[in-house]
Amino acid sequence: MVAHGPVSLDDLGAAARESSRVLARSSSSQRDDALRVAADLLESQVEQILAVNAGDVATAEADGATPTVLDRLRLDGNRVAAMAAGLRTVAGLADPLGRVVAGWVRPNGLRVSQVRVPLGVVGIIYENRPNVTSDAFGLCLKAGNAVLLRGSSSALATNGVIVGLLKEGVTKAGLPAGSVGFLAEASHESAVAFMRATGTIDCLVPRGGPALIAAVREHATVPYVIDGDGNCHVFVDASADLAMAESIVVNAKTQRPGVCNAMETLLVHRSIAPTFLPRVATALEGVELRGDETTCALVPGAVAATEADWATEYLAPVLAVRVVDDLDGALDHIARYGSGHSEAIVTSDVAAADRFTAEVDAAAVLVNASTRFVDGEELGLGAEIGISTQKLHARGPMGLEALTSVRWVVRGDGQVRR
Amino acid sequence: MVAHGPVSLDDLGAAARESSRVLARSSSSQRDDALRVAADLLESQVEQILAVNAGDVATAEADGATPTVLDRLRLDGNRVAAMAAGLRTVAGLADPLGRVVAGWVRPNGLRVSQVRVPLGVVGIIYENRPNVTSDAFGLCLKAGNAVLLRGSSSALATNGVIVGLLKEGVTKAGLPAGSVGFLAEASHESAVAFMRATGTIDCLVPRGGPALIAAVREHATVPYVIDGDGNCHVFVDASADLAMAESIVVNAKTQRPGVCNAMETLLVHRSIAPTFLPRVATALEGVELRGDETTCALVPGAVAATEADWATEYLAPVLAVRVVDDLDGALDHIARYGSGHSEAIVTSDVAAADRFTAEVDAAAVLVNASTRFVDGEELGLGAEIGISTQKLHARGPMGLEALTSVRWVVRGDGQVRR
Numbered sequence: 001m002v003a004h005g006p007v008s009l010d011d012l013g014a015a016a017r018e019s020s021r022v023l024a025r026s027s028s029s030q031r032d033d034a035l036r037v038a039a040d041l042l043e044s045q046v047e048q049i050l051a052v053n054a055g056d057v058a059t060a061e062a063d064g065a066t067p068t069v070l071d072r073l074r075l076d077g078n079r080v081a082a083m084a085a086g087l088r089t090v091a092g093l094a095d096p097l098g099r100v101v102a103g104w105v106r107p108n109g110l111r112v113s114q115v116r117v118p119l120g121v122v123g124i125i126y127e128n129r130p131n132v133t134s135d136a137f138g139l140c141l142k143a144g145n146a147v148l149l150r151g152s153s154s155a156l157a158t159n160g161v162i163v164g165l166l167k168e169g170v171t172k173a174g175l176p177a178g179s180v181g182f183l184a185e186a187s188h189e190s191a192v193a194f195m196r197a198t199g200t201i202d203c204l205v206p207r208g209g210p211a212l213i214a215a216v217r218e219h220a221t222v223p224y225v226i227d228g229d230g231n232c233h234v235f236v237d238a239s240a241d242l243a244m245a246e247s248i249v250v251n252a253k254t255q256r257p258g259v260c261n262a263m264e265t266l267l268v269h270r271s272i273a274p275t276f277l278p279r280v281a282t283a284l285e286g287v288e289l290r291g292d293e294t295t296c297a298l299v300p301g302a303v304a305a306t307e308a309d310w311a312t313e314y315l316a317p318v319l320a321v322r323v324v325d326d327l328d329g330a331l332d333h334i335a336r337y338g339s340g341h342s343e344a345i346v347t348s349d350v351a352a353a354d355r356f357t358a359e360v361d362a363a364a365v366l367v368n369a370s371t372r373f374v375d376g377e378e379l380g381l382g383a384e385i386g387i388s389t390q391k392l393h394a395r396g397p398m399g400l401e402a403l404t405s406v407r408w409v410v411r412g413d414g415q416v417r418r
Numbered sequence: 419m420v421a422h423g424p425v426s427l428d429d430l431g432a433a434a435r436e437s438s439r440v441l442a443r444s445s446s447s448q449r450d451d452a453l454r455v456a457a458d459l460l461e462s463q464v465e466q467i468l469a470v471n472a473g474d475v476a477t478a479e480a481d482g483a484t485p486t487v488l489d490r491l492r493l494d495g496n497r498v499a500a501m502a503a504g505l506r507t508v509a510g511l512a513d514p515l516g517r518v519v520a521g522w523v524r525p526n527g528l529r530v531s532q533v534r535v536p537l538g539v540v541g542i543i544y545e546n547r548p549n550v551t552s553d554a555f556g557l558c559l560k561a562g563n564a565v566l567l568r569g570s571s572s573a574l575a576t577n578g579v580i581v582g583l584l585k586e587g588v589t590k591a592g593l594p595a596g597s598v599g600f601l602a603e604a605s606h607e608s609a610v611a612f613m614r615a616t617g618t619i620d621c622l623v624p625r626g627g628p629a630l631i632a633a634v635r636e637h638a639t640v641p642y643v644i645d646g647d648g649n650c651h652v653f654v655d656a657s658a659d660l661a662m663a664e665s666i667v668v669n670a671k672t673q674r675p676g677v678c679n680a681m682e683t684l685l686v687h688r689s690i691a692p693t694f695l696p697r698v699a700t701a702l703e704g705v706e707l708r709g710d711e712t713t714c715a716l717v718p719g720a721v722a723a724t725e726a727d728w729a730t731e732y733l734a735p736v737l738a739v740r741v742v743d744d745l746d747g748a749l750d751h752i753a754r755y756g757s758g759h760s761e762a763i764v765t766s767d768v769a770a771a772d773r774f775t776a777e778v779d780a781a782a783v784l785v786n787a788s789t790r791f792v793d794g795e796e797l798g799l800g801a802e803i804g805i806s807t808q809k810l811h812a813r814g815p816m817g818l819e820a821l822t823s824v825r826w827v828v829r830g831d832g833q834v835r836r
Contacts, residue, residue, distance in 0.1 A: 025777055412785065
């Protein structure tokens with residue numbers, strides 16, 4: 001472990017900026033080496049990591065942290081192994097840098113191209129999970145960025161030891177130690193200063209709950225990408241294969257209810273509601289159903305939904321259910337209540353599928369598939385740093401490309417403008 | 419002219435949101451028709467526009483506006499004709515929507531694609547120039563977006579009459595009037611409310627000076643793209659063709675000194691400074707030179723530069739000049755003082771050109787060409803809504819693509835996640 005005390009954001013930022021210039025001209029094999037060495041170090045130092053983490057957990061427990069927080073904070077051998085494996089997976093991905101995105105020759109002979117380059121310095125502000133420390137580092141470094149990390153106070157010691165090992169991996173691969181900076185101070189003021197570090201942070205990626213996202217919107221002056229709520233819908237159309245619809249609805253709701261791409265509201269076409277709703281209600285045993293009037297009439301166990309239910313991301317085995325007159329009814333409901341994350345239709349009607357994919361304004365629209373597939377690995381991006389619900393820069397699962405920018409390169413032989 | 423009184427931002431926003439759903443499913447020929455009809459209306463109503471504008475100009479003059487402000491505010495027949503021509507040019511560009519950016523099939527059979535879609539509602543906040551009203555409208559509508567416009571108080575009446583004609587063009591083409599919304603109120607409070615209209619504005623594009631940009635950074639909670647300063651450099655390397663270097667330097671400084679892609683600092687390799695500097699100083703007659711010690715020794719007319727000169731965007735016939743020891747000296751100077759806009763090298767050395775394009779962190783890097791080419795039309799984007807100096811979403815000249823987002827479309831046949 002490399003020893004390090006609290007360092008100011010200004011100093012960390014200056015080191016990160018300087019390091020980002022070196023990273024921008026580093027080779028991908030050098031960056032991949034750093035990731036693999038860091039992975040080895042995490043594994044070889046697992047006892048030390050777990051010992052320090054046990055201290056953080058004990059302190060948090062004494063401070064009255066909830067079981068959920070404690071679970072997120074706690075590491076074990078498997079979790080550390082997963083962190084190391086994650087770094088190796090990222091090392092194995094294709095280098096996103098240097099790709100020519102577009103290019104052409106102008107009438108005056110200027111050769112114009114747009115080339116993928118690093119963002120520079122990426123800031124990550126996150127909550128309890130210490131695995132974010134190495135996951136975020138891995139993706140940022142792979143994409144040629146220096147990274148500044150600001151985790152929660154409860155995980156300070158754990159994050160500190162992890163960052164020490166990551167730094168060791170970076171320096172052993174011949175890259176500057178400043179490529180990874182850790183703000184070893186977790187006050188509210190330090191979070192706000194982090195969000196306002198214009199000129200230091202090129203892109204901020206907050207990883208956390210609604211309170212963190214709201215704070216970023218309120219305070220940030222640096223550019224950021226928001227990983228927002230997922231109030232996701234599945235619309236079962238009149239023409240749906242009901243067995244397929246049942247399977248997708250059950251999967252979207254129950255396979256992992258606590259995540260952002262789980263379904264929160266089921267919309268059912270009126271013509272099939274009498275057949276489908278009782279059937280799917282049985283299949284959703286253990287899920288609390290909150291329905292509109294028609295649903296409650298068809299499903300004895302359902303309770304009446306309120307207006308608030310349509311807008312709620314439960315992240316729990318609770319499902320809002322509404323019967324709509326037609327596709328337009330479903331589109332209107334989603335336009336009004338959806339959070340722009342993931343929206344699915346189950347249908348065998350090409351025209352309905354086409355309208356749904358064309359008109360639903362969300363990061364991901366799915367036809368005849370579970371919303372749970374909206375994830376960087378499942379969609380084939382290799383890894384993800386989050387799922388953007390904003391429309392700028394990156395939308396939906398953010399892989400390595402979301403951690404890059406482009407640069408215009410213009411080559412001439414003396415052209416001047418007339 | 420369509421009559422309209424002040425409407426609240428909430429009402430304008432709701433109409434824009436509703437209209438954006440219609441625009442998202444409109445055909446490009448419908449949107450192009452709207453642009454062409456609007457262009458015809460601007461031309462046919464030029465007398466009315468100029469009469470209203472004369473009133474705005476007289477009021478501003480009575481209020482003590484500077485000649486620069488008055489010039490920006492004032493329209494004439496040529497300026498209105500240019501606005502109409504701009505709309506027709508945009509109508510003739512290729513539709514950016516519906517393009518498949520990427521796509522593949524997953525091992526489980528899911529067909530994944532990433533499709534270009536509109537942003538939704540674009541907010542434009544701008545200063546005196548009334549031509550921005552139609553220019554911004556044209557680009558936003560072409561890219562399938564509704565647009566909310568908030569101009570300056572000095573141009574309220576002029577912008578009102580222009581927006582009325584644009585609305586008429588939109589409705590005549592069968593698109594909703596809410597596709598263009600105009601905030602007919604120009605208080606500071608209304609500007610701040612505009613910047614904080616989360617859920618109403620999907621992307622804010624400020625068009626104005628440093629004070630406006632600073633206000634956006636401070637207050638905005640909606641996503642935005644910054645059109646920032648251009649402290650641009652030209653580095654004349656040891657191996658440069660000196661005639662080419664002279665021509666590029668003169669063009670980059672003098673062809674139009676008041677714009678963001680004009681050169682502000684000239685960097686010269688020490689080995690050629692004694693030959694090149696006196697020569698280029700003669701060619702730059704009428705430009706005030708502020709040089710480092712070596713420059714002042716070589717160029718009798720140069721005055722001593724201060725630290726502030728290296729960081730200043732003059733936007734005037736003033737040039738800072740510094741002699742550097744080598745390419746590294748130029749790279750260090752640019753890394754320290756550059757604003758990330760446009761940076762050029764004049765060289766005949768391939769290795770120097772390659773290092774410069776790889777290592778300079780700017781929206782555009784140029785080899786043997788004038789910085790003045792960094793412009794949407796000059797680079798071949800057809801038109802531009804601004805030049806982004808941030809690294810997220812869009813960097814450098816922003817054409818139609820910068821006014822779009824992407825959506826993931828996932829098609830399956832019943833896939834669920836295991």
